[in-house]
Amino acid sequence: MAEVSVRAESKSEGIVIHDDWPGYSLDLFSYPAHYYGDLDCVIIPHGVIMDRTERLARNIMDDLGDHDIVVLCVLKGGYQFCADLVDRIKALSCNSDHTIPMRVHFIRLKSYLNDQSTEDLHILGAEDLSFLSGKGIVGTGKTMKTLLKHVESFRPKMIKIAGLLVKRVQLSPTCVPDYVGFEIPNRFVVGYALDYNEYFRDLNHICVISESGKKKYKI
Numbered sequence: 001m002a003e004v005s006v007r008a009e010s011k012s013e014g015i016v017i018h019d020d021w022p023g024y025s026l027d028l029f030s031y032p033a034h035y036y037g038d039l040d041c042v043i044i045p046h047g048v049i050m051d052r053t054e055r056l057a058r059n060i061m062d063d064l065g066d067h068d069i070v071v072l073c074v075l076k077g078g079y080q081f082c083a084d085l086v087d088r089i090k091a092l093s094c095n096s097d098h099t100i101p102m103r104v105h106f107i108r109l110k111s112y113l114n115d116q117s118t119e120d121l122h123i124l125g126a127e128d129l130s131f132l133s134g135k136g137i138v139g140t141g142k143t144m145k146t147l148l149k150h151v152e153s154f155r156p157k158m159i160k161i162a163g164l165l166v167k168r169v170q171l172s173p174t175c176v177p178d179y180v181g182f183e184i185p186n187r188f189v190v191g192y193a194l195d196y197n198e199y200f201r202d203l204n205h206i207c208v209i210s211e212s213g214k215k216k217y218k219i
């Protein structure tokens with residue numbers, strides 16, 4: 001449930017998950033049997049994702065004031081986060097006196113093959129943009145920077161980026177979201193719409209893929 005009063009949270013790295021955190025044993029949770037053997041651990045259980053998303057929705061509402069919102073959901077990895085974030089914003093908006101009109105657009109980005117980032121960034125479906133971006137995962141920030149430049153060319157009044165996950169990569173990131181759910185170690189994670197060659201989007205928790213899982217779904 002939403003708390004009534006919340007302390008303002010300035011731009012933050014979100015909930016920090018440290019490199020030495022072993023994650024939760026898979027035996028403590030339920031997950032689809034077709035992924036047995038394909039995962040190492042759960043690093044963020046679904047319920048925690050939902051609770052953090054609710055707080056991000058609150059922060060976004062507090063910052064936006066009376067501005068209309070155009071949500072730009074970055075597919076495919078961002079669809080679950082975006083849907084849940086929009087849901088929480090809607091719920092907060094319904095329960096307050098100042099309701100904010102919200103439109104939702106979708107954009108598709110693809111830059112990963114297996115667990116590697118490729119140089120090829122494809123932006124699909126980017127006709128009419130202005131916004132707030134709901135993105136699943138931010139690594140180097142290279143993809144996000146390219147997208148941000150594109151969105152800026154439409155001259156929106158304000159642009160805010162929400163990312164569920166930011167990875168601690170070796171290089172310092174070129175672009176960091178305004179709202180971050182979790183900062184995570186530099187490991188390949190799947191679930192909650194994040195995929196490995198299109199698999200694992202149907203997993204609710206965010207998990208670390210195992211070496212045998214990578215082999216099984218490699219292309």
Ligand code: HPA
Pocket residue numbers: 077112137139187188189190194195196
């Ligand atoms: N998982 C899934 N997709 C990704 C990741 C990841 O860890 N990093 C960048 N895209």
Ligand code: MG
Pocket residue numbers: 077112194195196197
């Ligand atoms: Mg992907």
